Amino acid sequence: MREVAVIGVGMNRWGELWKMSHRRIWTEAALEAIEDAGVDHVDAMYVGCMSGGLFVGQEHLGALLADQLGMGPIPGTRVESACASGGLALRQAWIAVASGVHDIVLASGVEKMTDVDGGAATYALSTAADQEYECYHGITFPGLYAMMARRHMEQYGTTRRQMALVAEKNHRHGALNDRAQFQHEITADQVLGSAMVADPLRLLDCSPITDGAAAAVLAPVELARRITDKPLVRIAASAHATDSIALHDRDELCRITSTERAAEQAYRQAGIGPDKLSFCEVHDCFTIAEIMITEALGLVDRGRGGAFVEAGETALDGRIPVNPSGGLKAKGHPVGATGVAQVREVVLQLRGEAGRRQVKDAHWALTQNMGGTGASSVVHIFERI
Amino acid sequence: MREVAVIGVGMNRWGELWKMSHRRIWTEAALEAIEDAGVDHVDAMYVGCMSGGLFVGQEHLGALLADQLGMGPIPGTRVESACASGGLALRQAWIAVASGVHDIVLASGVEKMTDVDGGAATYALSTAADQEYECYHGITFPGLYAMMARRHMEQYGTTRRQMALVAEKNHRHGALNDRAQFQHEITADQVLGSAMVADPLRLLDCSPITDGAAAAVLAPVELARRITDKPLVRIAASAHATDSIALHDRDELCRITSTERAAEQAYRQAGIGPDKLSFCEVHDCFTIAEIMITEALGLVDRGRGGAFVEAGETALDGRIPVNPSGGLKAKGHPVGATGVAQVREVVLQLRGEAGRRQVKDAHWALTQNMGGTGASSVVHIFERI
Numbered sequence: 001m002r003e004v005a006v007i008g009v010g011m012n013r014w015g016e017l018w019k020m021s022h023r024r025i026w027t028e029a030a031l032e033a034i035e036d037a038g039v040d041h042v043d044a045m046y047v048g049c050m051s052g053g054l055f056v057g058q059e060h061l062g063a064l065l066a067d068q069l070g071m072g073p074i075p076g077t078r079v080e081s082a083c084a085s086g087g088l089a090l091r092q093a094w095i096a097v098a099s100g101v102h103d104i105v106l107a108s109g110v111e112k113m114t115d116v117d118g119g120a121a122t123y124a125l126s127t128a129a130d131q132e133y134e135c136y137h138g139i140t141f142p143g144l145y146a147m148m149a150r151r152h153m154e155q156y157g158t159t160r161r162q163m164a165l166v167a168e169k170n171h172r173h174g175a176l177n178d179r180a181q182f183q184h185e186i187t188a189d190q191v192l193g194s195a196m197v198a199d200p201l202r203l204l205d206c207s208p209i210t211d212g213a214a215a216a217v218l219a220p221v222e223l224a225r226r227i228t229d230k231p232l233v234r235i236a237a238s239a240h241a242t243d244s245i246a247l248h249d250r251d252e253l254c255r256i257t258s259t260e261r262a263a264e265q266a267y268r269q270a271g272i273g274p275d276k277l278s279f280c281e282v283h284d285c286f287t288i289a290e291i292m293i294t295e296a297l298g299l300v301d302r303g304r305g306g307a308f309v310e311a312g313e314t315a316l317d318g319r320i321p322v323n324p325s326g327g328l329k330a331k332g333h334p335v336g337a338t339g340v341a342q343v344r345e346v347v348l349q350l351r352g353e354a355g356r357r358q359v360k361d362a363h364w365a366l367t368q369n370m371g372g373t374g375a376s377s378v379v380h381i382f383e384r385i
Numbered sequence: 386m387r388e389v390a391v392i393g394v395g396m397n398r399w400g401e402l403w404k405m406s407h408r409r410i411w412t413e414a415a416l417e418a419i420e421d422a423g424v425d426h427v428d429a430m431y432v433g434c435m436s437g438g439l440f441v442g443q444e445h446l447g448a449l450l451a452d453q454l455g456m457g458p459i460p461g462t463r464v465e466s467a468c469a470s471g472g473l474a475l476r477q478a479w480i481a482v483a484s485g486v487h488d489i490v491l492a493s494g495v496e497k498m499t500d501v502d503g504g505a506a507t508y509a510l511s512t513a514a515d516q517e518y519e520c521y522h523g524i525t526f527p528g529l530y531a532m533m534a535r536r537h538m539e540q541y542g543t544t545r546r547q548m549a550l551v552a553e554k555n556h557r558h559g560a561l562n563d564r565a566q567f568q569h570e571i572t573a574d575q576v577l578g579s580a581m582v583a584d585p586l587r588l589l590d591c592s593p594i595t596d597g598a599a600a601a602v603l604a605p606v607e608l609a610r611r612i613t614d615k616p617l618v619r620i621a622a623s624a625h626a627t628d629s630i631a632l633h634d635r636d637e638l639c640r641i642t643s644t645e646r647a648a649e650q651a652y653r654q655a656g657i658g659p660d661k662l663s664f665c666e667v668h669d670c671f672t673i674a675e676i677m678i679t680e681a682l683g684l685v686d687r688g689r690g691g692a693f694v695e696a697g698e699t700a701l702d703g704r705i706p707v708n709p710s711g712g713l714k715a716k717g718h719p720v721g722a723t724g725v726a727q728v729r730e731v732v733l734q735l736r737g738e739a740g741r742r743q744v745k746d747a748h749w750a751l752t753q754n755m756g757g758t759g760a761s762s763v764v765h766i767f768e769r770i
Contacts, residue, residue: 057511258458
């Protein structure tokens, strides 16, 4: 297995991109990553996309996008794991490079979600849950996460305000990110006063519907040193784990065991513990998710995630900044692209190119991307070398 | 890179499986492969599926099916490349084992296509073509392949009867396969007299809509020798290439260059030429496709594919049997599963377990699986060791 580095990253300005097609959104991000890497070709590409079929009536994205890039006949592979599709595309690209099957590989993710109406988008997203045993009864994701939130409140005393503070913090970070969908601050009071979606979750507890793409170029470290003069970001660990797809099959409702397992493996591979991390990019699809994930990653004891955010420990100037990019909440959540955009943030931060949201002395970073209510989790650890 | 063997295969009886759910169809095939391999666990699984979203409203299949197998938290990854999804799942599983990332890996494919009506199935399949530049104008796959067929007839003198003979041969083979959707023979005259679908292609030139799954268990050769006493089937080559997704962007309408390129790479990896092959399993989604593919694989000169089948060279007792399983035409074509079912046929044949359709002295075999009108092709070569 070869050591692998991320040598280029790209992402377009996320939002409701009415004037751009699915393929153009992706191509913009891919070309930026290729330019950033300073290469003139890639040997293969992977693309994470949750539901090209339901959102834009287009599957077969590996071939379409390799063609769009003008780089056919290179192999183009689409991988899907719901909202963890991007993280999984990165993992497959890492395996392809580490194994020696390919040298320079593009890992990417894309979703164009606003070409369908809200109901159709909610339906498309619900296909990440158990269609026959959960969705059949009418539940959608806000409802599933609302049950997880209720249980966390009941079991650990987590408060509504603590959840709202996750959104406040992530908007504060997102306001510093010129590619984010929402570049403005909000207050916890605004979150608590926003429209109810699924009790106790309100509108501003939820990540938005977004069009966007992100991309990263991977190469063996040895080759990377010859290609670029920029600081190198090494993939120190890559792990992927699953859990029951249906929430009702879990032993505990408010515990993300797929993330716990992937994180355990990742820490072991990287040879570090959570105390070494300079910051994390995690999957805050709902505010309660970020609280549960900080616990699953071992950043804080189980049940203490709410108090952790309340104490400011996860803010940009806190003990362990979480989602300096603005997270899914402010940066946006084009589901297939999210896991790759996390990597873009990591690379900018570890190179010291994150501008006003730069984490001081960033050296180690972790990304956590998940599908559904945590039925799949992908965790990567990166080191500046 | 480690040498990889296929140590177990499974597939259910394909057809219109009204009484079985998507997940049950897959699980039946997966469990058969695991039992055939004689293992009590797998370390990871890959599943090829073209459009869980459009066919059954279920994405996130990696997590769902790992859970369904009772083997969570193992990593479960779905890959998609339209009708080449199964072949690509095999390729990703091969990379995972060859690289040393995982030891025992399940490669699988599934599609449940009959839960939607015919129009919705045709729409779902059309998402393998270019939605914005081809489908927008109303064309579907029979129309695209009809244009390829017309061009082949014009350019090389290929006849309607030669195409019909592909269907006749594949039904003759399929009648010997107890897992095939259609286990009865048809004549070329019946093909020529069947309903017109898209001139010159008639109903019996087209592969059917099918529910089904297939699975294969992969392990490093060294480990495989300790696990099983059955003859081992080594993956001698794995290659994947793309072409423009839209037919109108190609230099030649009736040439499958993605297959040509993948085959070139595969022959080079395996160190053999087409003359060494004992038989092939190829992607006869329409009769004309098999003719073009035999040319792309170098089994016969370009333009001579029609005469090749007419001379009986691709029959079970011919010079190079093509589709001893019955092919997509008779065995059925649950799109995501097709590429993995080809591997099942290869393993049965190379082990000498193919019964009445056994290819004599089978030693080397090739599978070719493709998406759309050949925008993606995956080619594998196998050897009995």
